[in-house]
Amino acid sequence: MSSKKKITILGVTGSIGQSTMDVILSAPDLFDVQALSANSNVTHLAEAAIKLQAKQAVIADKTQEAALQDLLKSYDIEVLSGAQSIQDVACVPVDLVMAAIMGFAGLRPILRALEQGTNVAIANKEPLVAAGALIMETARKKNAKILPVDSEHNAIFQVFEEHNRPAIDKLILTASGGPFLNWSIEDIARATPAQAVAHPNWTMGKKISVDSATMMNKALEIIEAVHLFDIPCDMIDVLIHPQSTIHSMVSYIDGSILSQMGASDMHTPIAYALAWPDRMESSGNKLDLKTLSTLTFQPPDFEKFPALSYAYKCIDIGQGACIALNAANEVAVDQFLRGKIGFSDIMRSVAYAVDELYPKMSGVALKTVEDIEELDNTVRQAVKHHNQVIARE
CATH class of the missing domain: 1.10.1740 (Rna Polymerase Sigma Factor; Chain: A)
Incomplete structure (x- = not known):
């Protein structure tokens, strides 16, 4: 990268936002942060704004604006509040918006950024699931690039040969199986929140951890993949891979299967998205192939995890x-x-x-x-x- 990339991070206090901050702080010569947003965690937002030397900080909860103003009064950082202000900073010209706002609430800021022709790294599944066609059409019209941050879609993005699209046979989304992979249906029904958020491989937020436990996470990813890669759902398979080493694969008609491998660390796909179309040194863990003894795969249990069936059903409806x-x-x-x-x-x-x-x-x-x-x-x-x-x- 020849000059500093201008970055806005929406949802900086969440798991993805914090990892994005780590990556940027590990390479300060590569990035210039324009704006940061958070829902209500005013303390962490202020800390992030100071560390990243952001020009703007936005808190969605308007009742927290005064507190944010007080925390940042000694710094030359513009303080804003409210959902509309988050949309407004998404419109400020930058090279990339990291969209990491949890849930459906991230939809409008994503659309606002794309409408400016800004590339968007999408880390939250829900906007694409609910409004994938609208998001992709907006990006196409404005010649903006959507960069998937989800490890599975990021993996596919890296090995998807667009020039060989007719030769693609399947997209294969890998899934760890979550904390309840080997539990009985009866035991799963009695699971507690503490058990559901205890993912065996990844460190994630509570909502996505529960989604992993139900495998709704993978169901949402199936729907996402349909939109991101313009592929029909009958060409998308799910494969249980408990080690979470292969993050996803693309199968081609000649029998080749291209996969992307890496440690179970979100710093890697985040670094890829931030640096694209180049690459950068990641602050995350690196995969040491010499330490791998076993890679296993198995088909998903649709009875134990009915969320998967609902993904295909909803796409059809x-x-x-x-x-x-x-x-x-x-x-x-x-x-x-x-x-x-x-x-x-x-x-x-x-x-x-x-x-x-x-x-x-x-x-x-x-x-x-x-x-x-x-x-x-x-x-x-x-x-x-x-x-x-x-x-x-």
Whole structure:
């Protein structure tokens, strides 16, 4: 990279945001940070803004603006607050926006950045699941590049031969199987939040850790891959790979399978996205092939992890079903982590949203971001009410 890249990080206090900060701090001569955002963690946002010498810091929670102002009063950093301000800083010209806001809330900032023709590194699955077609079309129209940060899609991005697209046979998403891979269905149903967030290989946020435990994480990745790589879902397979060494693969018609390997460390795909189309030294762990004794693979158990079946089902039904699946899952995971519902109630919530609720709304138009947000909100409210009724029974 010949000159410093200008970077904005949306969601800097989360797991991906913190790892992005690590990578940037390890190579200060390569990056210039424009703006940072956080939802409500004002202390960590201020610390990040100071360390990265950001020009702007945005807190989504407006009630925290005064606290942020106080923490940054000795620094030449503009302080902003509110969801609209996050969209505004996403529009400021930079070379790359790292979109790491958790959940569906990241959709509008991603669209705003793409509308400026800015390349976006997408680290959160939910916007692509709910609005993948809109995101990809916006990027195409504005000639902006979308760089996947998810380790699986980042792996595919690295070995996907666009010039040989007709020769691609399958995309193979690998999955660790999560903490409950070898548990019985009965034991899984009794899982606690502490058990669900204890991922065997990766250090992640609580929401994505629970998604890994249900394998909803992989279900969302199937839907993402359809949009990111313009590949039909019947060309996307999931393969359990407990060691999480091969992050995903592309199979070609000549029998070749190209894979990307690496340590279970998000610093690697983040460094790839930040440096693209170049490469940079990563501050993360490196894979030592000499220490590998075994790489194992097995097909997923669709009965134990029904989220996978719902991914294919929702793709076949259409965008609205994908929105319903994502909204129901976000609500249910939050309720599970707060002890309001049991682990098995997460998939019951998804089943309710996709099988019972959405068919009654299937005529809803989904042409704009407002349409998408309206359906998302309707499903969320319905699932919250549904789960409250269940909890009282």
